[in-house]
Amino acid sequence: MPVSGQGAGGTRLRGALIGCGFFAVNQLHAWADIDDVAIVALCDRDPARLALVGEQFGIAARYTDAEAMFAAQALDFVDIATTPPSHRYLVEQAARHRVPVVCQKPFAPSMEDARAMVDAAEAAGIALMVHENFRWQTPILAVRDVLASGSIGRPFWGRISFRSGYDVFSGQPYLATGARFIIEDLGIHILDVARCLLGDATRLTARTQRINPAIRGEDVATMLLDHADGAVSVVDCSYASRLAREPFPETFIEIDGTEGSLRLTQDYRLGVTGSDGTSEQDVSPPLLPWASRPWHNIQESVLNIQRHWVRTLRARTTPDTSGRDNLKTLALVHAAYESAASGAAVQLG
Secondary structure, eight states: OOOSSSSSOOOOOOEEOOSTTTTTHHHHHHHHHHTEEEEEEESSSOHHHHHHHHHHHTTOOSSSSSSHHHHHOOOEEEOOOGGGHHHHHHHHHHHHHTOOEEEEESSOSHHHHHHHHHHHHHHHTEEEEOOOHHHHSHHHHHHHHHHTTTTSEEEEEOOOOOOOOEEEEEEOOGGGGGSOHHHHIHHHHHHHHHHHHHHEEEEEEEEEOOOOOSSSOOOOEEEEETTTTHHHHHEESSOOOOOOOTTTTEEEEEEEEEEEEEEETTTEEEEEEETTTTEEEOOOOOOOOOOTTTTHHHHHHHHHHHHHHHHHHTTTTTTBBBHHHHHHHHHHHHHHHHHHSSOOOEEEO
16 A cells, blocks of 8 residues: 555555535545546445535545445545544544545544544654645735745734624534534634744633524634734634625735735735835635635635645645644634633643
């Protein structure tokens, strides 16, 4: 079985996908757009859903049991697109078969499970990447490029904001039933973007609100982060904001630096002010053939992160959102809930 990430004889990488639910279809479309990857097997406990997705993508090898799939297939990687409670079992199963893993977010329901998965992958010598795709959105990549250029100097303040009134519950009704909602489902992405742009956080303070009475969890969260290099950021998320123009699913970013500032605003407009004045550019994501508005921004980021995975797997380098890196993002999520419950700031080590 090839486990090096090179593919058999340097040919197309053979992958499998576990979990054929709401978001996994985007991953399958994206894998189909990558020339040197072939998804050769699917696994899902629901035979009807398995058959539907298998027929849609022309994948004949279908399993309702992951162990049977690992035993029968020679795989270069597996893409786990199930819910968090199943992640540890499936990642550890992949590690026993020495198959590199892409794992959906949230990585794990607990830090204990997350660390166990990282340890299992490292002990097996396999790559483990968390599908943390927001930082791979075209507009956010453009913000990263501005910061890397040094044109606004050293960032000292930022705001990463996702505010919407979009009905996410109609397509994913389970989101309304959990005791935790917006930080765990959406805030994890926005916190990861804050880490990506401004560095790791040393302290976090959070407040949560539940505006929609028909759901169990919080649908508004406001978080204040102190970053290790001295920057301060506000991370705010809402699915209860009624706005003049619905911005879903855009993330807005404001960053002030010692030499200038940048603003990523609605309709993917990126304005940069520096010593040479102010410039503005359109950083809209492309509309892929299989994508649909307004989801196309998220859908294209799936293709971007999966291309990144293929590059790192072949080069045997560490993906940007490796399991070990994602422990820091997951720690922010747990710290946010702890702070919201206690009313106190939480130190991060």
